[in-house]
Amino acid sequence: xxxxxxxxxxxxxxxxxxxxxxxxxxxxxxxxxxxxxxxxxxxxxxxxxxxxxxxxxxxxxxxxxxxxxxxxxxxxxxxxxxxxxxxxxxxxxxxxxxxxxxxxxxxxxxxxxxxxxxxxxxxxxxxxxxxxxxxxxxxxxxxxxxxxxxxxxxxxxxxxxxxxxxxxxxxxxxxxxxxxxxxxxxxxxxxxxxxxxxxxxxxxxxxxxxxxxxxxxxxxxxxxxxxxxxxxxxxxxxxxxxxxxxxxxxxxxxxxxxxxxxxxxxxxxxxxxxxxxxxxxxxxxxxxxxxxxxxxxxxxxxxxxxxxxxxxxxxxxxxxxxxxxxxxxxxxxxxxxxxxxxxxxxxxxxxxxxxxxxxxxxxxxxxxxx
Numbered sequence: 001x002x003x004x005x006x007x008x009x010x011x012x013x014x015x016x017x018x019x020x021x022x023x024x025x026x027x028x029x030x031x032x033x034x035x036x037x038x039x040x041x042x043x044x045x046x047x048x049x050x051x052x053x054x055x056x057x058x059x060x061x062x063x064x065x066x067x068x069x070x071x072x073x074x075x076x077x078x079x080x081x082x083x084x085x086x087x088x089x090x091x092x093x094x095x096x097x098x099x100x101x102x103x104x105x106x107x108x109x110x111x112x113x114x115x116x117x118x119x120x121x122x123x124x125x126x127x128x129x130x131x132x133x134x135x136x137x138x139x140x141x142x143x144x145x146x147x148x149x150x151x152x153x154x155x156x157x158x159x160x161x162x163x164x165x166x167x168x169x170x171x172x173x174x175x176x177x178x179x180x181x182x183x184x185x186x187x188x189x190x191x192x193x194x195x196x197x198x199x200x201x202x203x204x205x206x207x208x209x210x211x212x213x214x215x216x217x218x219x220x221x222x223x224x225x226x227x228x229x230x231x232x233x234x235x236x237x238x239x240x241x242x243x244x245x246x247x248x249x250x251x252x253x254x255x256x257x258x259x260x261x262x263x264x265x266x267x268x269x270x271x272x273x274x275x276x277x278x279x280x281x282x283x284x285x286x287x288x289x290x291x292x293x294x295x296x297x298x299x300x301x302x303x304x305x306x307x308x309x310x311x312x313x314x315x316x317x318x319x320x321x322x323x324x325x326x327x328x329x330x331x332x333x334x335x336x337x338x339x340x341x342x343x344x345x346x347x348x349x350x351x352x353x354x355x356x357x358x359x360x361x362x363x364x365x366x367x368x369x370x
Contacts, residue, residue, distance in 0.1 A: 001065025022048035032068035134207035145171035152240035194238035253340035272322035319370030
């Protein structure tokens, strides 16, 4: 195999594969990237057996072929080369030779024979705007459980309907839900699947490169497929039953506050400096005309901030994990947010105020004992 390729093109596509490449593995081939050629492109494929990515960059092919090269070493080296053409040659002994200007390097590769075959993408089920998919991921991904024992909560529930998509994530202490209205009229019925967090991270990376594109989405019994131009991301589905999230969503709230988002976020960030490092608990005290944010550690100090609000009810004090509140406030992009609550023992809910008509964003947080 022999080809020449632009350094910048190669670095861009190699960078997109790094989140998929298995770094700590007992299967050495998974640390490598599969390099294949066709008429005018070089295809790069990486997998950790749970997630796979395949992307391409334009190249001048002198001799077709295929082989594997250590992914991290290849990217780290090519990134340091000058902006010029890189000539790559892979010999029968599986050593890759790279020439760029005055630089000449050889890297030991491995035969492609033991590299896993990725499943073929089935017929496309829906075309989803990449920007919309990235947006719902960004507003739910932080609520995914980090406990590996709760594997059904290690991803988000993705629901596609002919009038839009829903994404829900929970760790048992909080729940984030986004409903986005879209025209998915070609969809044959309702589609539900559990999308792993690692795949969600990779979709966000693809969106950061260019979010104006469309995603061709499909799925089979075991895998989910996301194709964006010449890039294909595929992920093994999570198995198991996601909790009945609709039972968690409060039906009504006794009280609602409208708060300036940046002011609320900054107050919590400052007060949380004096919260317990493990529980991250702070107190929100709602009083007529004001919201007090307070935390204290007996041997370190305490902090309190007051935010003016439109409220005329009785005094209520609720404990929350500060990080949970900040996750929502950093992901929302409206100037004001709504804080819905009932009493000290009931879940609170945050929503953007005056959100776009085509989007519903609800974030439910369980209270803490204070």
